[in-house]
Every structure is written in structure tokens, then in C-alpha cells.
Amino acid sequence: MSGELSAAYRSGRVRALKRDGLYYHLSMEAPGLAPSEPGAFFMIGLGEIESPAPDPLLMRPMSVLNHDGDFVDILFKVVGRGTELLAAAEPGDSLRLLGPLGRPFSRAAQPQPILVGGGAGVPPLCFLSRRLSAEGIAHRVLFGFNSADDVPDSALSKLSQEPEIFTLDGRRGQKGHTVAALAGDREAGRIQACGPGPMLEALKKVRQPGEAMELSLEERMACGMGFCRGCVRPVATGDDWRYATVCREGPVFDADDLVDVNEAGEVCLQEEGSCG
Amino acid sequence: MSGELSAAYRSGRVRALKRDGLYYHLSMEAPGLAPSEPGAFFMIGLGEIESPAPDPLLMRPMSVLNHDGDFVDILFKVVGRGTELLAAAEPGDSLRLLGPLGRPFSRAAQPQPILVGGGAGVPPLCFLSRRLSAEGIAHRVLFGFNSADDVPDSALSKLSQEPEIFTLDGRRGQKGHTVAALAGDREAGRIQACGPGPMLEALKKVRQPGEAMELSLEERMACGMGFCRGCVRPVATGDDWRYATVCREGPVFDADDLVDVNEAGEVCLQEEGSCG
Amino acid sequence: MADLLVFAGGLELKNPMLAASGCFGYGLEADPVIPPSLFGGIVTKTITPAPRRGNPVPRLAETHAGMLNSIGLENVGLDAFLADKLPALEDVDSKIVVSVSAGSAGEFAEMAERLAEHARVDALELNLSCPNVAEHGRNFAADPAAVAAIGKAVRRVFARPMWIKLSPNVTDISEVARAAQDAGADAVTAINTLLGMDINIDSGKSPFARVTAGLSGPAILPVALAAVWRIAREGGIPTIGVGGASSAKGLLKFLAAGAEAVQLGTVLFSDPGAPQRILDDLATHLDAQGHTNLNSLREQWKEQA
Amino acid sequence: MADLLVFAGGLELKNPMLAASGCFGYGLEADPVIPPSLFGGIVTKTITPAPRRGNPVPRLAETHAGMLNSIGLENVGLDAFLADKLPALEDVDSKIVVSVSAGSAGEFAEMAERLAEHARVDALELNLSCPNVAEHGRNFAADPAAVAAIGKAVRRVFARPMWIKLSPNVTDISEVARAAQDAGADAVTAINTLLGMDINIDSGKSPFARVTAGLSGPAILPVALAAVWRIAREGGIPTIGVGGASSAKGLLKFLAAGAEAVQLGTVLFSDPGAPQRILDDLATHLDAQGHTNLNSLREQWKEQA
Numbered sequence A, B: 001m002s003g004e005l006s007a008a009y010r011s012g013r014v015r016a017l018k019r020d021g022l023y024y025h026l027s028m029e030a031p032g033l034a035p036s037e038p039g040a041f042f043m044i045g046l047g048e049i050e051s052p053a054p055d056p057l058l059m060r061p062m063s064v065l066n067h068d069g070d071f072v073d074i075l076f077k078v079v080g081r082g083t084e085l086l087a088a089a090e091p092g093d094s095l096r097l098l099g100p101l102g103r104p105f106s107r108a109a110q111p112q113p114i115l116v117g118g119g120a121g122v123p124p125l126c127f128l129s130r131r132l133s134a135e136g137i138a139h140r141v142l143f144g145f146n147s148a149d150d151v152p153d154s155a156l157s158k159l160s161q162e163p164e165i166f167t168l169d170g171r172r173g174q175k176g177h178t179v180a181a182l183a184g185d186r187e188a189g190r191i192q193a194c195g196p197g198p199m200l201e202a203l204k205k206v207r208q209p210g211e212a213m214e215l216s217l218e219e220r221m222a223c224g225m226g227f228c229r230g231c232v233r234p235v236a237t238g239d240d241w242r243y244a245t246v247c248r249e250g251p252v253f254d255a256d257d258l259v260d261v262n263e264a265g266e267v268c269l270q271e272e273g274s275c276g
Numbered sequence C, D: 001m002a003d004l005l006v007f008a009g010g011l012e013l014k015n016p017m018l019a020a021s022g023c024f025g026y027g028l029e030a031d032p033v034i035p036p037s038l039f040g041g042i043v044t045k046t047i048t049p050a051p052r053r054g055n056p057v058p059r060l061a062e063t064h065a066g067m068l069n070s071i072g073l074e075n076v077g078l079d080a081f082l083a084d085k086l087p088a089l090e091d092v093d094s095k096i097v098v099s100v101s102a103g104s105a106g107e108f109a110e111m112a113e114r115l116a117e118h119a120r121v122d123a124l125e126l127n128l129s130c131p132n133v134a135e136h137g138r139n140f141a142a143d144p145a146a147v148a149a150i151g152k153a154v155r156r157v158f159a160r161p162m163w164i165k166l167s168p169n170v171t172d173i174s175e176v177a178r179a180a181q182d183a184g185a186d187a188v189t190a191i192n193t194l195l196g197m198d199i200n201i202d203s204g205k206s207p208f209a210r211v212t213a214g215l216s217g218p219a220i221l222p223v224a225l226a227a228v229w230r231i232a233r234e235g236g237i238p239t240i241g242v243g244g245a246s247s248a249k250g251l252l253k254f255l256a257a258g259a260e261a262v263q264l265g266t267v268l269f270s271d272p273g274a275p276q277r278i279l280d281d282l283a284t285h286l287d288a289q290g291h292t293n294l295n296s297l298r299e300q301w302k303e304q305a
């Protein structure tokens, strides 16, 4: 656990849902929430707060794109049933929000932040960039997408600075990966990244000596508050390692804390597992 | 089984949903259905025809209030989760319709039909009354409700003749039960009834000697087509009895065929049952 | 378009989708809403030696993503089945698997002998999730020795494919499957319904006269998949999967878990359009992945091991 | 307003709602979203003698009205639990039931002895749905003799209430409950998760490293109710119900089936507002029916028998 939980569980109302490139931008009104820091997320559940068996059963973690008073915005991609149903929300519909949750990105002027986002990893970095700008902190923003059609222009237009855009199809911004743009000698900064696993792995390879690096990770979640132990990643503890929860000790981790564990965990005594 | 299945399984679109007394009047558009006879019903499922696990899982049986070309109307009361969700339907929503199903009321001028409906049993009799009127068959219509506020005036206004209304609170029509109005000596007619079990039992007691009597029954249903064997009622077979399916051999039964079975079925060999 | 033909439990099925016992009556009731010839095979409602009226109503309840049934094996009995139901299936373009149940191994064998006389009977499925009268009502399917005894008795008199349907309400389903294998069964069908119940909170009682009932539907899919996998990994006897399948995806999960074919039960009630949609989606899935048949998909799964 | 106090499994609980083991961590993580003092009792995550890292991810999958978990009993181990977790619960206004698991009866007893030294431990719940190392990994809870042996070993050293948690993955759960009763348990907790699995249809494999996983959530409510009823009707040992409860109605169903109290598991993830709502709805239900406490409702159910 890292610190007290500042989250609340509240009913939210859908204010607007609109397409933005490949994504959906969902604006919700939900009073009574603590303010969010960039990197924080909400667990979002469909339906009224009174539903006895919500469908889908589990809430879905979604990074905060923006949180301003009673208004929470997220930007999401449809990848399965939950996001499909969320994309069918209509203004006035009720949703359930649990949050803000998780350890956010750090915010400091030195070393200079370099925000690297890929695909659905972009939203929390949009929030971070806006906040850094508001605080007068100079920073770089590199966002990568598969295709020019994916780019969530409306969300990006709210940033105080133009992000450097990379697309694999080359029809927007620079052709190729964000990571490639960071290869070679550079001044060490503070990489703050969120995106697909392979992107994060590639980033580690272009890291400058001594460069600070924060990575926001994703895992399947049930509780979002650190007590189901469903969403773990191995982190170093001296010579050894332990599982940390992505929902509570993350989603933002210091890259130096994360370890690769080949054996992938202790072998449960049972070959087949149904023990909790 | 009684006869070939004329039912089809089709996607329907909600055209309108409005309150009507205690009830909801749902109008749907569903092309490709065979015409319905009064007493027939549809199994109505929420959601698109493609849903892998609809919620609620089972479709709900609902009598036809009216069926005209591509347009099917029902009138229903909210009693649980399924009807609650149905009452939240909005114009344009998709529903699933399976039907028309079941054995309908007979239609003949002699002996004179006496339609007796109670509460949510009124809809099929509205349909029957309109059809009888259209065919120039004189008939009586007695509808009973708990309270004056329950009466579905809009549905009743479409009948060609004013029904005799009975309410328990006495604020509309005659105070008391429909059945009481049929007590004592009368000319024998053809009672065609649908309503709560106690109403049907009471009706049997005011039946005139030799009076024809058709009762529409309700049972929990799964398939609606006679193959799950979930919706049975005991009917006479000479000296013995057997279970008939309400969905296929009913819902309209000749009162003379229905029997009371005290032992309530053969005892399954197992004390506890999970054998299909 | 990809070919859906499979060999399953000793039968050649034009597709791997069957109707589960008790969920498609005697095969014709739902026609033409669900045309019987859609299926690779149809398992009939379980037939017993004598007719059975079954249990009083209510026989059904709905649960979260599932349903409970307490039909009580209502069926017309063997004589009426042979006289009225089986002949009517003559022209159905699906394999006919007759589900049977009885109170003892001897009775099972007698039924099998009579059914063996009818060419339209492509296979038998022994429904053992029923009480053993001799053993104080203990479920046959919970007792490997009883499973073996019944299986052997039927095997002696019935040469066509014999499937044995297993109950999930046991500690070790693979042990029961081994007994079925020893008896010479061509396949085991897994799973029958889970023991469940509902309660009416006003009366504080179960709505069912028999108190408990059988749970089926999407809710039990994970349990059925685990059962099939546990049996299949031993490699001893083929499995026919059943329990909660309601989409092509569900059917593919069963095949990946090791089933040779898959039966549809509850979905035939909740969505009578499912069989056609599943066949379409299966073919589309295979085509999209560049497979011309199901074996090719199975090979790909194996290679990824 | 009606009083929700109950006596359950040898404890006086201010209300019949407990947090289930593994679904509320060590009791404080969710505070203040789910205040621990809401519950009549809190069952801790299962503690083992040594710390356990548990299984690799993915540890979770969603199913129809349910979820699968393969956490692998990750826990801090007994020492850290006693040093860090238990003292933090000092001011929580709920009974604390410590769930424990170990590889043998002796190890269970050793843990119980150490826990007995701590007054904050109001009761123990023995989680036996775990493998018996000596018996080639066979689940303790599937073996009445093992249940009795472990129960007796703990009983000798632990005088406060002892609950034994049962697995539904057995042929006859009441047989196992009798073994728990013989061992002197104050109650059995029924049920743990059902054995289930999921399959990724691209890889053809289970997403879980351990292949199978535990099924929980509303999908299993009917199975849990049947288990509680089967144990309760023998009248031998009190039951604590668990499995799929997600509303006051679900909780009342368990009580009507014979449970003395009810644990909430999965619903604490899917709807953290449920505990407060359930308490409110329970009180409203009792008030509306003119009951001043739960016993009065129970009496009414009995009279209707």
C-alpha cells in the first residue's frame, strides 16, 4: 500500500460521449470526488449504483484524461465487451465511478519531463502535460499511434503545447515509433511513459545513463484498491522481489523498481488452482 | 403438441412505450411474423438478436394485445426484473420476439362469448373482443381491476364496445369482482377468461350447467415452444391425467380438460432433484 | 467456406454442434424456428423404460446468467418413443443420439437392446445423473463402479457409439471418466447440470417441490470447461462438451479445452437464433484465420503449446 | 429500526454480514470506501505459515455473472500478519476471523496456537480448499478424514470459535460437514470457489498458469444455496453462507437456506457500495414486515413450513 485511499465510490452521469480519432471521449459529472493527479485512474462500472448484479460484473480501470471539480473525462478505445458497452452510453445515463485511484506521475521541473505515450496510453499523459504547462514546467511530449486516423485530435487540441506525433502509417507527424526519436545521445531527462508493453520495453533500451523513468502499467483489475491481489507486477526488494499491486502501488512505477521474473512467481502447491 | 408451429424468431423495434393505468403499453414493429389470433402470445427477449448472453436470460411470455401486419402490441405490468427492464425500453431499441405462440381462444357466435378478464389477464381479451366485434359476434366483456387507477383506459378505448368495469376500490364501474356479476342464474354462454388463479377458480363455481368455458393459464416458461417441459399443467386423459404444456397445448384450455392433481405429479426418484 | 465436419464420439458429424438432452425435446417441436437439420447431431430428451410425468410446477427458475430446472425426467417412455417419436425423425439430416436412463444396469441394457433394433439410432447417451434405486438414491454418476457396470452392460448389447454423460457434482470427474472408458464408452459427455437451488424470501422455501434443482446456462461455462479439460488431458476418452455454450466463441472454447463436439442446451431457450448464428460465426472465424476445417485450427492450437 | 444482531458460529455479530476471505485483504485496504466496521465480522485473507508470493498474472478473468481468480494464496505469512496486520485492526468494530491454511494438521495447529495468543483473533476459519502435500496434492476439503484430523488438531489448541471452510468441488458436501462437526468445529463456511477455467480462443489455452481457477460471483449463488441447505437440513452444525451474495435479497436467501451469517466476496469488487446498501435494505425489509430482529423473521419462515 502506498498511502491513504483518497478514493470515493460515486454515481456519475454521462454528459457527453464523442468519437475522437480511434477513441471515445467520455465526459462525466460526478460530485464528491477528491481531485485527481495525472496518472491516477478510476474504476468505471456500468449501471446504477444499486444494481445487484451489474453487467459486466467488474468495473474497468480508465486513466483520467481530465478532472476538474465535478467533471471527470476519460478517453478510451473499444477492445472488448466492457468498452463496447461504455461506447454505447448516452447523455444522462448513470455510471459508477470509484476513484481517483493509484500512484500518479511525479511532477518536477528537473530533470526535464519527456512524456512518451502510445495509443490508449496517451490519456494520462495529456492530463500530465496540461498540468505541467499550468505549473510552468517545460517538457517534451511524444505520442505514437498506429495510423493517422487514430489520432484523438480533439483531446490533443486542449494541450498547451503541440505534441510530437508519430504514426506507423506515416500519414501524420513523423513516420515510425516515438521510441526511435529518443534513440542515440540525448541529455538525460525524466521519461514518463504509458503505452503498450513492447513500447515500454523498447523505451528502457534508449534510456540515457542516469535518466529518471516512470512507467505506467496495465493489468486486469477487480477491486482497484489493493485488496484482491489480482493486478500484481514483480518489483525489486533488495536482492529479492515481491509482487506489488498495479492498482495501489502503481499504475506508475519507477522503472528501476520493476524486475523481470523468469520463474514467474512461486509455484502454487496445486498443479490446478482453485485456491484463492 | 397441437399443430404446426407458426412462430418465427425476429428482431423487433420499439415504436412506443407509454403508461396506461397500472400497465405499460409497448408497440413494436417486427416484420416477417405470421398473424396472431387472440389468446396467442409472444416470448419477448431484451436486446439484440445477436447477444451471446442476454440479460435477463430467458424471454418473457406476453399476450398479444393487438397484432396488425408488422405491428405487435402488448400491455404489461411490472412485477419483477424482466418487466422492469422492459418498462425502460425506448423507441428505437431492439427487442427479440418469438411468436405467435400457443393455442388461441375459439371464436364462435354461439353460445354467446362472455369475456372475463382480471388485471394483467385483460390484454388477450381486448384483442379477442375487437376481433369478435369485427366479425360481428355479440359478446359480453367484464374486466376487473384492483383499483380505479389501474384501468388501462387507452387500451380499452380501442374496443368496439364498452367493457363492464369492476374495481375493488369501487371508484370505477361496479364495486367488487367480475365473477360476482356472473353468479346466480344466467343463460349459459361461452366463458373466455384470463386472469389470476383465484379468479379462474371462482369462475368455475359460477359456471352454468353446460356452459362452455375456456381459461387462459400462466406458467413460468423457458422455450415457449413445448420442448423444455417447464410450463406444464395437469389435464385429464380419460380416467387418468398427464401434464400438458401451457405454451403449446395452451395457454387457452377447455376448463373441462383441466384437473386438480393433489399428489402434484409423480415423485421423482430422487429426494433432491437435479436430474433434468 | 470452411468445412465444419468433425469426428466425435465415434460419429461423423457434419458440424460439431449438437442439441443437448432435454433442451430440444424429441427433435421436432421447435421446427421450423430451430430446424433440426441444423445440428450435427440431436440428443433426445432422456427416455426411461416407462413413461414419467415428471415433477410438479414450478419447474423453472431464473438465476444470474443461468436457470434452474426441476423437470424430473418427464418423458413418454421407451414404447411411445419408438412408436411415435423416433420414426418422425427419419428425414432429419442430423445424427440421432438417444439419451436413456433407468434404475439399474439390467434395465439400461434392456433399453439398449431394443434401441439397437432401430437403424435411426446413431448412438446412445447414458444419462447417469440419476438416482441408483438400489443404492438409496445415490447418483450413478457419482459412483465409478456403477458407471462401469452400466457401461459394460450396455456395451455388450449395443455396438454403435455409446456416450456416457457425467455429472459435475463429484469430487473427481476424471475418475468417473476413466470408469466410462474402462466400460468401453466411445465418449463421455460433460457436464450435466450443477446441483443448485433458489429460495423465495417470503416463504423462506425453495420454489421447487424437490427443493434442489439443476443449474445450467452461461453461468456454468467455466465449470464445464474445467471438467472437459480435466478429462481430456488424460487422453483416455473423447469428450463431448456441454454447459453454458451460447456462441461460436463458447463452442471454440470447448474444442480448445479438448472436446470433440459441443452440445447446446439452455441457449436453445434463451435465444433460438443461436444455432444458425453459431454455425455462421464458426465458419467466418475459420475462414478469417485461413483454416479450411476444424482440424487445421486444432493443429494450430497444438503447435502453440 | 430492526436490530440485525445474530449469533453465528459461536460469535455474537452486530449484523449477519461478513467480508469473505481473500475479498477484503487484511481489513483496512478499502477504508474509507468500504469501512471495515460496517461488517459484523471480517475474515482475513488466508494466512499461511510462511509468506507466499502467489501465482503469476493474469490472476483474473471475467465470466458470465462471475469471475475466475488464480491468486495462489498470496499472503504476508503468519509472522508479518501478527506483527503488522493484526495490530492495525485493534480499533475495528467488527469481529476478526483469521483464515489460515497450511500443509498438514500439525502446521495448522502450530498456527492456531500462535494466533490463540492474540485477543483480537475472535475466531479462526480453516481454509481447507488447498492441497494436502502428503496426499499428492489432493484437496484437504475433499477428504472427510483429513478435515477431521485438521479440525481436531486445531481444536486441541484453540478454544475460541473454529470455522471450517468447505469446498463445493465434492460429491457430498454434507459428509465433509459431518467430519467438521466431529472435529468440534463451531461452524462450517460454505462455499469456497468452484473449479473453473477460461480459454483464450486464439491460443487455445487457459490464460492462467495453473490452468484452472476459482469461480465466484452471482453465477454460483444457486450452488452455494444448495450446499448450505444440504448441510443445514442435517441440523448438525451451523453454517456460514458464502458464494454469489450481492444484495440483501441474496443474503436473506442464505439465511432462509439455513445459514447463520453470510459472507460477501466478489461483490466487494464489483460494487463497493454493496455492504452499506445491504445493511440498509435488510433493515428496511425487516421493518416493512414488522420484524424487530432477524430471529423473528426466521421464526416466521419456520411457521410457514
Ligand SMILES: Cc1cc2nc3c(=O)[nH]c(=O)nc-3n(C[C@H](O)[C@H](O)[C@H](O)COP(=O)(O)OP(=O)(O)OC[C@H]3O[C@@H](n4cnc5c(N)ncnc54)[C@H](O)[C@@H]3O)c2cc1C
Pocket (backbone or CB within 6 Å): A041, A060, A061, A062, A063, A064, A074, A075, A076, A077, A078, A079, A080, A081, A082, A083, A084, A120, A121, A123, A124, A217, A218, A219, A220, A221, A251
Ligand atoms: C490503470 C489503467 C488505466 C487504463 N486507462 C485506460 C485508458 O485511459 N484508456 C483506455 O482505452 N484503456 C485504458 N486501460 C485499459 C482498459 O482498462 C481496458 O481496455 C478495459 O478494461 C478493457 O475492457 P473490455 O471489457 O472492453 O475488454 P475485455 O473484454 O475485458 O478484454 C479485451 C482485451 O483487453 C485486455 N484487457 C482487459 N482489461 C485489461 C486491463 N485492465 N489491462 C490490460 N489489458 C486489459 C484483455 O486481456 C483482452 O485482450 C487502462 C487500464 C489500466 C489498468
Ligand SMILES: Cc1cc2nc3c(=O)[nH]c(=O)nc-3n(C[C@H](O)[C@H](O)[C@H](O)COP(=O)(O)OP(=O)(O)OC[C@H]3O[C@@H](n4cnc5c(N)ncnc54)[C@H](O)[C@@H]3O)c2cc1C
Pocket (backbone or CB within 6 Å): B041, B060, B061, B062, B063, B064, B074, B075, B076, B077, B078, B079, B080, B081, B082, B083, B084, B120, B121, B123, B124, B217, B218, B219, B220, B221, B251
Ligand atoms: C401465456 C402468458 C401470457 C402472459 N401475458 C401477459 C400480459 O399480457 N401482460 C402481463 O403483464 N403479463 C403477462 N404474463 C405474465 C408475464 O409473463 C410475467 O409477469 C413476466 O414473465 C414476469 O417477468 P419478470 O421478470 O418481471 O418477473 P420475475 O422476476 O421473473 O417474477 C416476478 C413474479 O412474477 C411471477 N411470474 C414470473 N413469470 C411468470 C409467468 N410466466 N407466469 C406466471 N407468473 C410468473 C413470479 O412467480 C414472481 O412472483 C403472461 C404469462 C404467460 C404465461
Ligand SMILES: Cc1cc2nc3c(=O)[nH]c(=O)nc-3n(C[C@H](O)[C@H](O)[C@H](O)COP(=O)(O)O)c2cc1C
Pocket (backbone or CB within 6 Å): B228, B230, B275, B276, C020, C021, C022, C023, C045, C046, C069, C071, C073, C099, C127, C165, C191, C192, C193, C215, C216, C217, C218, C220, C242, C243, C244, C245, C263, C264, C265, C266, C267
Ligand atoms: C430444462 C432442461 C432439461 C434437461 N433435461 C435433461 C435430460 O433429460 N437428460 C440429460 O441428460 N440432461 C438434461 N438436461 C441437461 C442438459 O442436457 C445440459 O447437460 C445442461 O443443461 C448444461 O448445458 P447448458 O448450460 O447448455 O444448458 C436438461 C437441462 C435443462 C435446462
Ligand SMILES: Cc1cc2nc3c(=O)[nH]c(=O)nc-3n(C[C@H](O)[C@H](O)[C@H](O)COP(=O)(O)O)c2cc1C
Pocket (backbone or CB within 6 Å): A228, A230, A275, A276, D020, D021, D022, D023, D045, D046, D069, D071, D073, D099, D127, D165, D191, D192, D193, D215, D216, D217, D218, D220, D242, D243, D244, D245, D263, D264, D265, D266, D267
Ligand atoms: C480474488 C479472490 C481471492 C480469494 N481468496 C481466498 C482465500 O484466500 N481464502 C479463502 O478461503 N477463500 C478465498 N476466496 C474465496 C471467497 O472467500 C469466497 O468463498 C468465494 O469467492 C465465493 O464467494 P463470492 O461469490 O461472494 O465471491 C477468494 C475469492 C476471490 C474472488
Ligand code: FES
Pocket (backbone or CB within 6 Å): A220, A221, A222, A223, A224, A225, A226, A227, A228, A229, A230, A231, A232, A245, A246, A247, A248
Ligand atoms: S485490482 Fe485488486 S489488488 Fe489491484
Ligand code: FES
Pocket (backbone or CB within 6 Å): B220, B221, B222, B223, B224, B225, B226, B227, B228, B229, B230, B231, B232, B245, B246, B247, B248
Ligand atoms: S415453456 Fe418450454 S415447454 Fe412450455
